Amino acid sequence: MSTSKALALVTLFCAAMDSASATPWEWTAREVRVLKSFSLSALGDPPPSPGNRWADDPGAATLGEAIFFDPSFSANDQLSCASCHAPDLDFADGLTRAQGLGAGNRNTPTITGTAWNTWFYWDGRRDSLWAQALIPFEAHNEMGSDRLSVVRNVASSHTLTANYEAVFGPLPEFDDIAVARASPLADAALRDSWYRLNSEQQRRINTVFVNIGKAVAAWERTQHFKPSAFDSYIDSLDALGETENTPEISDDIKAGARLFMDADTTQCLQCHNGPTLTNGGFHNIGTGNFDGDMLDFGRVFGLQAVLMDEFNCLGPYSDAAPEDCTALRFLNRGHHIPLEGAFKTPSLRGVDGTAPYFHDGSAATLKDVMQHYNRPPDTAKVGEHELNALELTDTDIESLVAFMQALTKAATD
Amino acid sequence: MSHIFATRRHLVRLLALPAVGAGLSLASNAESNPLFTAVSERGHFEVSAAPQDQLLPIGTLHTWTVQLLDVSGRPLGNAALAVGGGMAAHGHGLPTRPVVTPTDRVGEFRVEGIKFNMAGSWTLRFGIEHGTTRDIAEITFDVDF
């Protein structure tokens, strides 16, 4: 008999003496290893953001926080990043699809833990938090502004100017620019204004605009995952399983964790693994929208977009040495991996707080998500996807949901 | 329902080539890094490949050193190497595209940007070109948490 079996029997015996306590739960050695690989304590600090020299600068974070919550950066002075990434909604918005100045066609993800992402947006069309942060200001259905208004807005506030200059040095003048608004991405009139500026003026505006993105990113990087009830549980395990320090959690949660790790019953661990519960990659799980108004091909266009982005890690506004741009250097452009209908695997930390689910908000609850995995859609309708139909019972589904809720519930100590 | 892009069916076939199990061996102990060796499919070359880390971590980029040898075990000069791979059981390729650079040593290459994003059986495929001779060697190994 193995030591672990023998020990388990002893524990079993002790438990039987004490009729109040339930039968102890037994994990295999591999299960303990996989559980430990989920622990937040295995995550470490956020990876460096080589393109952003100010990524970990506290002054930049202070400025970034102010901008994140400031509606004066939107065209109607009413919308900020926090309108859609609301702190009391776990930095999401609770909506099926985002609502800004216009209707969006994707679901709003949280910003918590995004410091650990390699790719941003459901299709990964940006490769850094700072490059991502530049988009919402100018998106016509989000904050509807333009980059010249955004930089002028900093110049028009004493506090913002002081905070900006403390980090980035003197804010350049824009008095030589006659127009109030200009952007290469907005409507035809604003694009026209932008292309009438000379390249030095464009670069001056872009530099301040990019610094604003880098400041916002510095603050977002401080929004870390918080330890969950499940972290307390796994951190208490030793190589043989539960110990006397193991907090009580329901057998439902444990059964859910077991199913999640069991490659014979589910495939979850292929895509949702490590302390963030995502492999950071793009997968086709049959959620693409290949016809109708919500047409969305996912990664196949995100990949083109990030390569063309002048604010990517290799671009002129990045602080990175080219060899440090590993995501772009080692980018697989579709060699034996699906791009069409593929979306970024989201983290499952905090997932119970950010319904609805999937890139288009098409699953209202975690139970609906599980039904999708149990009976994936017909590939004839959604294209070749990576899922096999599962044979989960209702009890199995409840257990998996309980497990994901435990990954969300705050640790109590 | 039609799609503008090809499906991934073709790659399942590509990856399902018989593994060169006979030519593959793995030597490893506590001190040294794992070392994989394989004879190429048509017997022209030998490959030995070793990750820089002692373990094969999941989810991070790692660098490997690959040594090409001729049939008599001598380092193979003036050869070109291409590296690919994936998971035959899941029908997908590597999540990244590794970059291959020759080192100062004859027949030796540094392969950067290899990443395994899940547990299971992974295959690395080495395409070798030497003069007019081309061959492919494969190593297959398990990666786990």
Ligand SMILES: [Cu+2]
């Ligand atoms: Cu796989």
